Amino acid sequence: MAQAKALTQQELEQVLRYVSTKRYAQRDRALVMTSFLSGMRAKEIASLKFKDIMNDDGTVKNEIRLTADMTKGRHGRVVFVSQRLREELAAYARSRVTNNPHMPVFFTSNRAGFNPNGLCQHFWWMYKRAGISGASSHSGRRSFITSLAEKGIGVRVLASLAGHRSIAVTQRYIDVNDEMKRRAVELI
Numbered sequence: 106m107a108q109a110k111a112l113t114q115q116e117l118e119q120v121l122r123y124v125s126t127k128r129y130a131q132r133d134r135a136l137v138m139t140s141f142l143s144g145m146r147a148k149e150i151a152s153l154k155f156k157d158i159m160n161d162d163g164t165v166k167n168e169i170r171l172t173a174d175m176t177k178g179r180h181g182r183v184v185f186v187s188q189r190l191r192e193e194l195a196a197y198a199r200s201r202v203t204n205n206p207h208m209p210v211f212f213t214s215n216r217a218g219f220n221p222n223g224l225c226q227h228f229w230w231m232y233k234r235a236g237i238s239g240a241s242s243h244s245g246r247r248s249f250i251t252s253l254a255e256k257g258i259g260v261r262v263l264a265s266l267a268g269h270r271s272i273a274v275t276q277r278y279i280d281v282n283d284e285m286k287r288r289a290v291e292l293i
Contacts, residue, residue, distance in 0.1 A: 109243035111251045111280040116237050117141060123235035129214070133231060135197035136211055140228070140245025142190040144267055147228060147242035148221035149175050149184075156206035158186075158194055165191040165198070171268075182268045250278040255285055 112120070117137075124133035139150055152175040160166055169184040176182060186194070194210075201208075209218025219227065225242040232240035250263055264275040 107239070108277070109241040109247050110237070110239035111247040112141075112237065112240060112244055116240075117248070120232060120235040120237060120240075124231060131197050131200045132211060135193055136224075136228070137231070137245065138190060138193040140242070141248055142187055142193070143169070143184050144246045144249035145171075145184060146177055146246060147224045148177060150211065151209075151219040151221045151224040153210040154207050155198070155201075155203065155210055158210055159198060159206070163198075165194045167191070176268060178268065178270065180268065180270070185266070247278050247280065250275065251280040254279045 120137055121134060124130055124137060127133055136150065139145060140147075149171055152171075153169070157169055157171075158166055165186065167186055169186060171182050171184060173179045173181045197210075211219050211224070213219055213223065228242035228244070229240075232244065237244075246267070250267055253263055253266070254260070260272045260275055260279075263279075264270075264272045267275055267278065269275045
């Protein structure tokens with residue numbers, strides 16, 4: 106099976122324009138941005154409850170603590186939440202009316218939480234309908250890792266952020282593009 110496509114900034118904007126026209130625009134924008142700005146897997150995103158992302162005072166947490174049950178490799182990890190993602194999640198949380206911290210953050214049309222497979226399919230259809238071929242639920246994760254690598258973040262830090270136990274796995278996520286090569290040769 107081919108690797109998921111890492112999206113360019115223009116492709117991400119194309120997806121966001123598409124989801125802005127849909128019935129659950131706020132939810133879908135928050136899903137896409139959570140994937141792209143945190144590098145979390147669909148399973149991890151699907152497992153999030155409001156208690157995982159919100160402080161008692163109603164602000165978004167700086168760190169999301171994923172338990173072993175929430176992760177692919179059954180090793181808990183911390184997801185560091187950027188200011189940009191905190192703003193996206195705060196805007197989305199304001200659109201949800203719930204006082205129950207155990208409610209799923211992301212819900213289906215029948216108000217149940219997504220299961221991992223259902224969320225993978227939802228991502229795939231969003232990208233397909235937005236006109237992006239080769240993208241999947243892993244595209245945000247690959248784009249997150251590739252974007253940080255382009256900015257010079259070392260592979261050990263990338264592996265830790267991704268929850269990989271091997272840097273060899275992380276290296277497979279990094280897309281090399283012409284712009285990266287252009288910048289590299291200019292360093293000589």
